[in-house]
Amino acid sequence: MKLLKSILLISFLTLFANANDEKENKEVLKNLYEKVILKDVEKTLTSLDNLKTSVKDKDKKRTQERFINLVQSWKAVEAFYILGDLNEDFIDTPRYVDIYHNGNEDITKQLDRAIKSDDEIRIALFKNSTKSINALEYMLFAKDINKQRINDIAMAIINKIQIHIEDIKKEYIAQEKSFLNELKKANAIVINAIIQNSYKLKEWRVGDVAGLSKKYNGKPDKRRAEYYLSKNSAIAIEAILNTYKKVLNENSYKDFGDFLIKLTDGSEMKKLKKSLDKSLALVKEIKNDDLSNAKDLFIETNKLHVILFVEMIEELSINAKILDADGD
Numbered sequence: 001m002k003l004l005k006s007i008l009l010i011s012f013l014t015l016f017a018n019a020n021d022e023k024e025n026k027e028v029l030k031n032l033y034e035k036v037i038l039k040d041v042e043k044t045l046t047s048l049d050n051l052k053t054s055v056k057d058k059d060k061k062r063t064q065e066r067f068i069n070l071v072q073s074w075k076a077v078e079a080f081y082i083l084g085d086l087n088e089d090f091i092d093t094p095r096y097v098d099i100y101h102n103g104n105e106d107i108t109k110q111l112d113r114a115i116k117s118d119d120e121i122r123i124a125l126f127k128n129s130t131k132s133i134n135a136l137e138y139m140l141f142a143k144d145i146n147k148q149r150i151n152d153i154a155m156a157i158i159n160k161i162q163i164h165i166e167d168i169k170k171e172y173i174a175q176e177k178s179f180l181n182e183l184k185k186a187n188a189i190v191i192n193a194i195i196q197n198s199y200k201l202k203e204w205r206v207g208d209v210a211g212l213s214k215k216y217n218g219k220p221d222k223r224r225a226e227y228y229l230s231k232n233s234a235i236a237i238e239a240i241l242n243t244y245k246k247v248l249n250e251n252s253y254k255d256f257g258d259f260l261i262k263l264t265d266g267s268e269m270k271k272l273k274k275s276l277d278k279s280l281a282l283v284k285e286i287k288n289d290d291l292s293n294a295k296d297l298f299i300e301t302n303k304l305h306v307i308l309f310v311e312m313i314e315e316l317s318i319n320a321k322i323l324d325a326d327g328d
Contacts, residue, residue: 022183024254024262029186031253032080033176036246040076041169047073048162055154058146064230067140071232074098074133075239079197080247083168085189086175090168097164099132100226101204107135108142115149121156131160141230190256194247195308197240202301205237209291212298220292231289237297238283241276244304249273264315268307275303 047070054062078098084091095102107129114124125131139145139154179186204226207213211220225233248257248269261269279300286294 021262025183025187025259026180028254028256028259029180029183029190032190032247032256033172033179035250035253036080036243037077037082038169038172040073040080040243041165041172044070044073044077044165045162045169048158048165052155052158052162055140055145055151055158058151060145063140063145067137067230068232068235070133071227071230071236072239075236076243077165077168079201079240079243080193081197082189082193083171083175085192086179087171090171093164093168096128096131097133097161099129099134101200103129105129107132108138111135111138111153114153115143121153125153125156125160131157133161136161137227137230137232187259190247191308191313194244195305198244198301198305198308201237201240202298202305205233205240206291206294206298206301209233210294210298211292212295222290222292225289225291228289233291234283234286234289237291238280241280241283244276245280249276260312264312268311268315272304272307272312275300275307279304 047066051063051066051070054066074097078094081094083093099107110127110130114121114130117124125135129135136154136157139150139157143150143154145151145154179189203213208216208224209220209222211218216224222228226236227233246255248255248260249272250257257269257273279297282294282297282300286297291297
């Protein structure tokens with residue numbers, strides 16, 4: 001399956017005509033960078049450290065519990081990933097960590113071969129996909145980490161993911177000053193990230209599973225869920241929604257939702273916050289990670305996407321242009 005590519009170019013040339021307080025805008029962006037982006041990256045590194053300990057100890061129960069923490073922290077990073085817009089060298093890094101909806105290969109067969117192989121692990125796991133979080137899920141939930149070869153492979157995957165996250169952290173730190181010095185560009189990057197990921201949320205993670213997406217209309221299948229094997233798909237969706245909440249509707253600091261309200265009459269943001277809260281409530285109602293009947297959740301996440309992609313842009317009088325779109 002091709003990865004949907006949609007690059008939204010947003011012009012903020014007249015943005016501050018209705019919001020002269022650039023200082024407040026900079027405060028909001030700094031909050032997002034330090035209280036959301038960097039904090040979630042750090043949480044992911046902590047999750048990986050904890051997971052390494054339980055894998056090393058061959059504690060299957062604790063390992064599977066700690067994998068949930070990794071899913072939550074990584075999805076938060078991925079849901080608001082803007083590093084590729086700050087440094088093109090990091091555009092593809094998330095795909096090295098996470099291959100969901102990226103390609104058609106069956107990594108389970110490749111991992112089974114790696115387990116049976118006598119090759120060194122670095123040679124057996126020669127493809128990036130076999131060192132992803134999806135590969136790790138297979139090793140932790142379909143295999144027995146008490147067996148040394150499997151344990152060693154799982155540890156190698158965790159170490160590789162950790163290298164990628166460390167690289168992401170270092171580059172985010174290096175790019176912070178540049179991000180905060182170009183406010184118009186930063187605002188465009190923030191909106192672009194939210195819009196693109198809101199599409200993936202409603203279409204891939206909910207619609208494809210529930211048979212409500214364009215591609216799988218009328219053909220629900222819970223096996224399309226992101227973490228079907230470990231039954232962490234609803235948890236992943238909840239983590240993504242909570243990330244949107246931290247970006248758009250956080251009470252402890254000025255967030256991007258506060259900034260957008262200042263630019264508009266606030267009506268669209270009120271609708272968005274209501275839909276976000278309803279989506280979070282609905283995902284908590286999912287039983288046994290079965291998203292095949294998640295019609296109400298699809299409706300609400302679709303509302304989120306439409307408000308961001310159509311109504312909010314229109315209200316801001318933003319000039320949007322789709323530069324490239326392909327795939328499904």
